[in-house]
Amino acid sequence: MNLKINMMKIGVIGSGKIGGNLGRHWATAGHEVLFSSRQPEELGSLVKEAGENAKAVSVTEAFEAKADAYLLAVPFKAIDNISEVFAGEYANSIIIDATNPYPERDGEMAQEVRDANYNASEYTAMKFSTARTAKAFNTIPAEHLRDRAFGGQDKLAIPFAVQDLESKNLTQKLIEDIGFDAVYVGNLSESKMMDPEEKVYGTEVSKNELLEIVNNKQTA
Numbered sequence: 001m002n003l004k005i006n007m008m009k010i011g012v013i014g015s016g017k018i019g020g021n022l023g024r025h026w027a028t029a030g031h032e033v034l035f036s037s038r039q040p041e042e043l044g045s046l047v048k049e050a051g052e053n054a055k056a057v058s059v060t061e062a063f064e065a066k067a068d069a070y071l072l073a074v075p076f077k078a079i080d081n082i083s084e085v086f087a088g089e090y091a092n093s094i095i096i097d098a099t100n101p102y103p104e105r106d107g108e109m110a111q112e113v114r115d116a117n118y119n120a121s122e123y124t125a126m127k128f129s130t131a132r133t134a135k136a137f138n139t140i141p142a143e144h145l146r147d148r149a150f151g152g153q154d155k156l157a158i159p160f161a162v163q164d165l166e167s168k169n170l171t172q173k174l175i176e177d178i179g180f181d182a183v184y185v186g187n188l189s190e191s192k193m194m195d196p197e198e199k200v201y202g203t204e205v206s207k208n209e210l211l212e213i214v215n216n217k218q219t220a
């Protein structure tokens with residue numbers, strides 16, 4: 001990897017429970033974090049809490065900043081609109097997709113993705129027309145993300161899936177930099193096990209335990 005990977009610029013798309021917590025941790029770890037919102041002026045307290053490495057920007061400004069990676073942490077239904085606006089110009093961006101399709105929140109399109117013969121991460125990759133989509137942080141409840149980062153001896157494992165080596169190294173580093181263990185599940189086509197109600201979803205386990213689940217030696 002190039003030198004940049006030591007200190008990355010990360011665009012957070014959707015600075016709610018998942019994006020807010022992750023962005024704060026990454027800022028603590030020394031990364032530059034651009035929290036984005038449709039109302040960036042409302043992110044003052046989050047930015048203050050995250051400290052000097054963080055700032056609030058609009059979604060457009062986040063993409064224009066050409067971050068090293070983008071965290072996608074919006075309701076699943078928002079993927080259609082965000083990709084429509086930004087996928088063309090920023091198609092080669094690394095997108096770490098933390099979203100999940102929930103029909104009760106996201107409507108019919110989420111049910112269609114749940115019923116489709118592709119998984120949720122492949123939907124995001126298709127929409128953003130990028131082979132550099134990673135899936136991570138979608139399986140962990142927001143409160144564990146908030147409370148169990150920088151875990152010392154008692155680390156939680158975070159599963160991730162990617163398409164290419166650069167995204168793999170980068171995603172793994174962003175998981176480990178905030179004190180979780182990273183467990184590689186495979187490429188996006190193998191990430192079905194990370195989708196809601198599948199065997200890796202919602203697990204609260206160590207690296208060895210997660211590896212056993214991923215390798216089918218036990219079910220969650």
Ligand SMILES: NC(=O)c1ccc[n+]([C@@H]2O[C@H](COP(=O)([O-])OP(=O)(O)OC[C@H]3O[C@@H](n4cnc5c(N)ncnc54)[C@H](OP(=O)(O)O)[C@@H]3O)[C@@H](O)[C@H]2O)c1
Nearest residue numbers: 014016017018037038073074075076078099100138141142
């Ligand atoms: N909560 C969990 O425990 C959890 C765990 C794992 C994965 N996830 C998944 O992670 C994603 C985010 O969940 P969350 O709990 O963080 O949700 P959240 O707290 O509601 O935050 C989502 C953020 O997305 C932004 N947003 C909403 N609609 C948007 C749109 N059309 N365009 C751009 N931005 C939009 C909102 O920001 P503004 O209004 O400021 O623009 C909001 O702050 C979801 O897909 C969820 O299923 C959640």
